[in-house]
Each structure stands twice: as structure tokens, then as C-alpha cells.
Amino acid sequence: MINRVLIRLKIVQIIYAYYQNGGKNLDTAEKELFFSLSKAYDLYNYLLLLMVEVTKYANKRLDAAKNKLVPTKEDLSPNMKFVENRFIAQLEINKQLNAFASSQKKTWENEGDFIKNLCEQIMQSDIYKEYMASETSSYEEDRELWRKLYKKIIFNNTALDEVLEDQSLYWNDDKEIVDTFVLKTIKRFNPENGEKQELLPEFKDEEDQDFARRLFRRSILNADYYRHLISENSKNWDLSRVAVMDVIIMQIALAEILSFPNIPVNVSLNEYVEIAKLYSTPKSGGFINGTLDGIVNQLKKENKLTKN
Structure with a gap:
């Protein structure tokens, strides 16, 4: 029953709380x-x-x-x-x-x-x-x-x-x-x-559980690298001035884009732009989409992005 849309939402919530509590x-x-x-x-x-x-x-x-x-x-x-x-x-x-x-x-x-x-x-x-x-x-x-x-x-x-x-x-x-x-x-x-009569199972299969665990951990463990990419591609923006939720959403989006070769880039981008509309400012969707698009293009040029 628990699908990846819900998993992404929960990861955004939990990582935001994680940082608010000191990230310990x-x-x-x-x-x-x-x-x-x-x-x-x-x-x-x-x-x-x-x-x-x-x-x-x-x-x-x-x-x-x-x-x-x-x-x-x-x-x-x-x-x-x-x-x-x-x-x-x-x-x-x-x-x-x-x-x-x-x-x-x-x-x-x-x-x-x-x-x-x-x-x-x-x-x-x-x-x-x-x-x-x-x-x-x-x-x-x-x-x-x-x-x-x-x-x-x-x-x-x-x-x-x-x-x-x-x-x-x-x-x-x-x-x-x-x-x-x-x-x-x-x-x-x-x-x-x-x-x-069978009801929907909690998880469709172990793959979704693994997706949740890997996405959560990589979003945090590789945070410095993702934030570096965000900072480089946030034109005319000091990262400290970008909304905290926007940074977290982009951080998780990059973890997904770089860690899951079977998920198309446009799927990841669309999912996190929608999440931004729910949890951040009215202008966040466009800002996040533009920033992530720039990062993806940069990674492609540097041959650092592999997709099946």
C-alpha cells in the first residue's frame, strides 16, 4: 500500500525534523x-x-x-x-x-x-x-x-x-x-x-522498503555534496538565504536522482516540485525545478549521472 509518493513525503518530513532537532x-x-x-x-x-x-x-x-x-x-x-x-x-x-x-x-x-x-x-x-x-x-x-x-x-x-x-x-x-x-x-x-479477501499489504515488496531506507540515508550522509551542487547552481542566491525546506527538498531530490538509475530524472523532478508546492513557499516549485534542472545538466556534462 505504501507507495513511493508517500515515502518521499515522509522522508521530507522526517529529515526536516532531523535537522530541526540538531541532526544528532x-x-x-x-x-x-x-x-x-x-x-x-x-x-x-x-x-x-x-x-x-x-x-x-x-x-x-x-x-x-x-x-x-x-x-x-x-x-x-x-x-x-x-x-x-x-x-x-x-x-x-x-x-x-x-x-x-x-x-x-x-x-x-x-x-x-x-x-x-x-x-x-x-x-x-x-x-x-x-x-x-x-x-x-x-x-x-x-x-x-x-x-x-x-x-x-x-x-x-x-x-x-x-x-x-x-x-x-x-x-x-x-x-x-x-x-x-x-x-x-x-x-x-x-x-x-x-x-x-486480501487487503493491500503495508509494502508492495522489499524494494520499496529498501528505496525508503537508501533514499533517507543518502540524503543525509551525502548532504555536503548535494548542498555544494545546490549552492553552485543557485544563481544570485546565497544558500543561507534559501528557504530551509527548499534546500532539504532539493537535497533529497538529488539523492534520488544520483542513487536510483532506474528512476527517470523527469519523474524525480516532478515529484519534488509537487512536494515543494505542499510544504514550501508559492515560488518554491519554480525555483527548485530550475535549480535541479541546472544541476542535472551539469552532472550530465561531467558524466556523473547514470540512468538506465
Whole structure:
């Protein structure tokens, strides 16, 4: 699940913190990097549990309506389509998800108000109303309902962002990327797999773990060389006057460009320009792109840049 986009973001965050704390312990900072990445995987599982919790709440609402002093005909014979959603039923018994909930002790039980409001928001949506009114019923329709609901209501949800921020500072910048993995997971679910449906693994393979470790260490261990290149190519700029975050982003970009021959230069450049837009000044993207482009051209002329 953890992809290189997320790895790059985390490395920028951790290296910035490393320098802010005096740059004393590389091993401790590396452990913090992998802990931070593991928290992103926790968020992935936690967001999957959210869909189950909303459905449970909806079911409790129906039970409460039946037990009213004077229940209506609709209360006594409600439309059960939403609470009997087959995709959610499969997700609820998923072995990997339940193992996560059990080992991490993570539930939504303490977020009752948020779950209530989210459920009401869902039930007021046209997506929900069209689904409930449809005369057809299939697993595919049940799964598609939650893909649409997630994309429309959960993907950009300020109230949810606040709940997650209160629970973990690590999740502040992760949700937008993790959301894409939740949507990918919904799409992959197959009723034939039952409780054994595989969720996305924390790392796709050992190569990505190695990428994270090597990029992190080389960014710091070769910092003097990278900063020398930056200083030489920052026309009319004293390096001490360049924003600290800009220097760190370029430092990591150069570590990637010089350490990973299989990654095209333009891919690395584009990734770090995008990161600059998130974490630095409005003008940083253009400045970083121009500076790195100059360094790459210099390295090519000096035959110091090898790409497959």
C-alpha cells in the first residue's frame, strides 16, 4: 500500500525534523521514518473500519425505531438494503481487518457524534436515495455504492480530518493518499474471496522498503555534496538565504536522482516540485525545478549521472 509518493513525503518530513532537532542521531530518525510509514498503514485499516461502523450505526437506528412507543408501519418494516449491504458484510468479517482492530485496539466507538453525523449525511445524499430506490440488487451494486459514497462524502470531509488529527499527528498529511488506497481496495473486493479477501499489504515488496531506507540515508550522509551542487547552481542566491525546506527538498531530490538509475530524472523532478508546492513557499516549485534542472545538466556534462 505504501507507495513511493508517500515515502518521499515522509522522508521530507522526517529529515526536516532531523535537522530541526540538531541532526544528532541518524538511526533514531530512520526508526521514526518507518514508524511514521506504519501509521499511514494504520490509517488505511482505520478508514476501512469506518464504513463498517457507519453501517452498524444505521442498523441501530432501525432497531431503535422499531422500539418506539408508537412505531410507524415504515419503522416496523424498514428498507434493509443499506444495512444488509453485501460488500460491508464481507468487509466486516475480513480476517486481516479484524486482526488489525484486535492488535491495535482501534475502533470508532468513542466517535459516536461523528459517526451519527456522517451516517445522516450519507442518508441525505442522492447516491444513497438512488440506491435505496433501485429495484435491482447485486453485490456489484452494493460495492459500487460504497465506492461512490467514499469518493463523494468521505474523501474530502473536514469533520473527519479533525477527528483523525485529534487521534494522531502522523495522519495530518496522509489521508489524501491513503484515500486512494481505500478506493482501490473497495474496487478489488470479490465476493468469492469471503473473509479471506486480501487487503493491500503495508509494502508492495522489499524494494520499496529498501528505496525508503537508501533514499533517507543518502540524503543525509551525502548532504555536503548535494548542498555544494545546490549552492553552485543557485544563481544570485546565497544558500543561507534559501528557504530551509527548499534546500532539504532539493537535497533529497538529488539523492534520488544520483542513487536510483532506474528512476527517470523527469519523474524525480516532478515529484519534488509537487512536494515543494505542499510544504514550501508559492515560488518554491519554480525555483527548485530550475535549480535541479541546472544541476542535472551539469552532472550530465561531467558524466556523473547514470540512468538506465
